[in-house]
Amino acid sequence: MIQRPQTVFLAIASLLNFSAYFTAIYEKAMNDPQLWIGIGLASSLIIPVIINVVSIFLYNNRPNQISWIKRSALIQIVAFAFCIGILFSLGGFGTYLWDETLGTGLVLLGLVFQMLAVRFIRKDEELVRSMDRIR
Incomplete structure (x- = not known):
């Protein structure tokens, strides 16, 4: 249902992805002369937000919900790869790139x-199956 822990996790993942728009890594991507990097990062951040919010309301069909979240996670990995790139x-990791590393960490935390x-949706599915066996 909507009040389950996976709903909270999906909402937090969406908020973390959305907050990546306000970090220095997004600013650096949009200021890059090759515009495809900024557009790629922006789209690979917003698509998981939309899929996560929609999948919150797919709680009646747990296998379908899991498949949509896995698709969202795949796009999230692409966003993480953009951030790492x-x-x-x-210039890599360092003290002078702390803000950019923080933005990359937000994307990883969303994943x-x-x-x-x-994981919690699978636990719910196992619980429902065990209750069906008991009946």
Whole structure:
């Protein structure tokens, strides 16, 4: 149902992806002369937000919900790869790139929360199956 822990995890993942728009890594991507990098990062951040919000309301069909979250996680991995690519093009990890690393961490944390949501949906599915066996 909507009040389950996976709903909270999906909402947090969506908020983390959305908050990545206000970090320095997004600003660096949009200021890049090759515009496809900024557009790629922006689209690979907004698509998982939309899919996560829609999949919150798919709680009646748990296998379908899991498949949509896995698709969202795949796009999230692409967003993380964009962030890593931008970070390495700026010179790698270091104290002078702390803000950019923070933005990349937000994207990675969003992926972690998506995986936690899948885990809790599977737990719910196992619980429902065990209750069906008892009846």
